Amino acid sequence: MPTLVLDTLVNAPIAIVFDLARSIDLHMYSTKKTNERAIAGITSGLIELGQTVRWRAKHLGVYQTLTVRITKMEKPYFFEDKMIQGVFQSMDHQHLFEEQEDGAILMRDVFHFRAPLGPLGRFAEWSFLTVYMKRFLEERNRIIKAVAESGDYVCYC
Template sequence: MPIINLSTTIQAPPAVCFDLSRSVDLHQVSTAQTEEKAIKGVVAGLMELGDSVTWEAKHLCVRQKLSSHITAFERPYFFADEMLTGAFKSFRHEHRFEAIAGEATRMTDVFQFTSPLGILGKLADILFLKQYMTHLLLERNRVIKEVAESGKWQEVLAIEKRVVL
């Protein structure tokens, strides 16, 4: 099972980073390159414990759907989402937020996934999938950092309207 560990330092309080990380709207901005769109469940606003969302996106030249739900939630320090259905056999994404010097936050992602197709899936993990997923997470974190540090977070979070389909 591949595990991706990323750490990003953001010059903003943990609560801001936490809320930006669970924003469906900001997630769609950070995944524009894959045309990711929330199509079912919470399709706008902030995710909460027990919420689910179905995403549609184009990954590796294939249009796919993936549903996940929030399985753990301790604002503003931790939440986890796990796959319900999708291209993976399973995944769990842990999001951790730790206050560090001043008003800064260490945002840590731990993303574990299991690919389908047995040995073929393991080969795909080694050849390209872990790198592909790391790139997606780094882009997501770059967008969160940019919004949090620029002050745009106030505008983004002020207009968050929760929409559930």
Template sequence: MPIIELRTEIKASKEIVFDLSRSIDLHKISTEHTNETAIAGKTSGLIGIDESVTWRAKHFGIYQLLTSKITEFERPNLFVDEMVKGAFKGFRHEHHFEDLNGGTLMTDYFDYESPFGILGKLADKLFLLKYMTDLLAERNRIVKDFAETDKWKKIVA
């Protein structure tokens, strides 16, 4: 099971970064290239504990559905979303937030398991691990961009 760990330093308060990271609307912006749309559950605003969202997105030329649920929530330090239904055998995404030099250190741990046994493991090595890392890095780039400018006010004001 691959585990992706990303650390992003952001010059903004932990509370702003936390809320941007759980924003359905900002997630849509960060995944425009996959035509990702929230179609069920929490479909806009800020997602919280025990809430779920179902996303429809195009990956590798195929539209897929993925439902995740917020299973842990400690504002503004941590939240966890876990897959309930979708293409993966399973995933757990931990979002950690720490104060750092007047800003925030945002750390993601994305632990996933591909389906299809040995074929899934091969896909991880050939392309999936890089693809997932790039998706998360782009999401973090967007969170950073919004948090470090006045754009965040359009999302969490």
């Protein structure tokens, strides 16, 4: 099962970074390239513990849906979402936030996923899917950082 670990330093208050990471509206803004839209469950605002969101997006040329639930949350330090329906065999995403000595926030993503289709899925993970997912998450984190540091977060929190 591939695991991606991404660290992003953000110069903004921890509560702001935490809220931006769980903002449905910012998620849609950060995923414009895939035309990602919240179509069921929580469709705007900040997602909370136990809530679900169903996303529709175009990935790798195909429209797909993915439903996730927030399964754990410790504000403003941690939350986890897990796929409950979607194209992956399994997927979970841990979001961790830690204040650094210099005042920056370390935002760490730990993303586990498993492609379907057995050996064919393992080949897809190895050949292109892991790189695709890493770039997708890096772009999202770049936008969270930019919005948090610019002060534009008031539009999303």
